[in-house]
Amino acid sequence: MHARLSYPLIAAAMLGGFAVRAAAQQQAAPAPQLTVSGVAYLQYAYIDAPVHTNNFDVTRAYVNVLGRFANGISTRVTTDVYRLAPDNSLQIRLKYAYVAWTPTGSSLTYKLGLIHTPFVDWEEALWDYRMQGTGALDRNGYLTSADFGAGVDGKWNNDQVNGQLTVVNGEGYGGGTGDFRKDVQLRVSVRVKPTNDASRVGGLRATGYAGIGKATGGADRNRYVGVLSYRSQQFTLAGEFAGTKTGAVDGSVISAFGVYHLTRGKVAAIGRVDLHDPDTNTPNDRNTRIIGGLSYQLSPNVRLLADIDHLSFQNGATSINAALLQAQFTF
Numbered sequence: 001m002h003a004r005l006s007y008p009l010i011a012a013a014m015l016g017g018f019a020v021r022a023a024a025q026q027q028a029a030p031a032p033q034l035t036v037s038g039v040a041y042l043q044y045a046y047i048d049a050p051v052h053t054n055n056f057d058v059t060r061a062y063v064n065v066l067g068r069f070a071n072g073i074s075t076r077v078t079t080d081v082y083r084l085a086p087d088n089s090l091q092i093r094l095k096y097a098y099v100a101w102t103p104t105g106s107s108l109t110y111k112l113g114l115i116h117t118p119f120v121d122w123e124e125a126l127w128d129y130r131m132q133g134t135g136a137l138d139r140n141g142y143l144t145s146a147d148f149g150a151g152v153d154g155k156w157n158n159d160q161v162n163g164q165l166t167v168v169n170g171e172g173y174g175g176g177t178g179d180f181r182k183d184v185q186l187r188v189s190v191r192v193k194p195t196n197d198a199s200r201v202g203g204l205r206a207t208g209y210a211g212i213g214k215a216t217g218g219a220d221r222n223r224y225v226g227v228l229s230y231r232s233q234q235f236t237l238a239g240e241f242a243g244t245k246t247g248a249v250d251g252s253v254i255s256a257f258g259v260y261h262l263t264r265g266k267v268a269a270i271g272r273v274d275l276h277d278p279d280t281n282t283p284n285d286r287n288t289r290i291i292g293g294l295s296y297q298l299s300p301n302v303r304l305l306a307d308i309d310h311l312s313f314q315n316g317a318t319s320i321n322a323a324l325l326q327a328q329f330t331f
Helices: 007-028 120-127
Strands: 033-047 053-068 073-084 089-101 108-116 146-156 161-168 183-193 203-212 221-231 235-246 249-261 267-277 287-299 302-313 320-330
Touching: 053 089, 108 161, 120 221, 120 235
Parallel strands: none
Antiparallel strands: 033 053, 033 320, 053 073, 073 089, 089 108, 108 146, 146 161, 161 183, 183 203, 203 221, 221 235, 235 249, 249 267, 267 287, 287 302, 302 320
16 A cells, blocks of 8 residues: 655645754854953052152052854954053053954964963963962063954964964064054963972962064164973972063063962962063172062952062162052952
8 A cells, every 4th residue: 555645744744854953053053142241450559659648549450341153263362451640540551452253163363453472361370379479471571461463373282282372563562553563472381290289370289471563763672581390289489580681681581480289278378489680791780579478269260369569779879669459359
């Protein structure tokens, strides 16, 4: 006995099949995701020189809008609230604004726009106390954390090796676009031995950075950095040496820092020493910064820090001593 199907039934079956396949494709494509987060650094500072001052301040506040879309596309826009001379009012500017693409199954992420530079963001993740102040190279004006350009991030074997390559204007996110000259920057970090910290900065690591370019007008702007670091969930130890060339002037920066988390991890002791020689051919021009303090993790999103920041000068200028009570909150 042969079954007979009418044309309307066949058409209905075909349309039903198309509908099922279309629904499956729609379910397979992830919906766009937008998230908003932020971080702020608050402080009370007592400074004894050159003029005795004490004040409350918001030293930085960032708001991040992150987007995730189909086909490995993501976006980020971050605003930066900071204090601007001459009236010292709080202003808003862009810190990051970029689009990124991670091809399916790839170890590489491509970025275009106002992007992270290779070293500063990585160093801040290792140090983990940006709330106290910027790193030695950033604080002394040699590097900046963001710039306009294009780059690629890479990580392999669960971050055993990670790195970043960028081509940027070189003037930083606060320095304008500059001229036709560009800076090329590269960082590579290798985990020599693992620890119980499997992050991109965890383990015993050897890290190198090179930034080569020319400032607006043509003066050399070259930086070379080597870092040896060890980070576990309990403590961090790191030492870095940087050679700098700004125009015809050669300089150096040496920084060593450590963090030790006490029992149960809420209390930590921090210490750091920065040696900055802006011109290695000029005697008695080095300055030394010593930082020490205790932090307390009040909650997952609030950290408190009490620290001393001492800056001395080899040429005999008056030292600057600051006692700081600082807080970091995230949302």
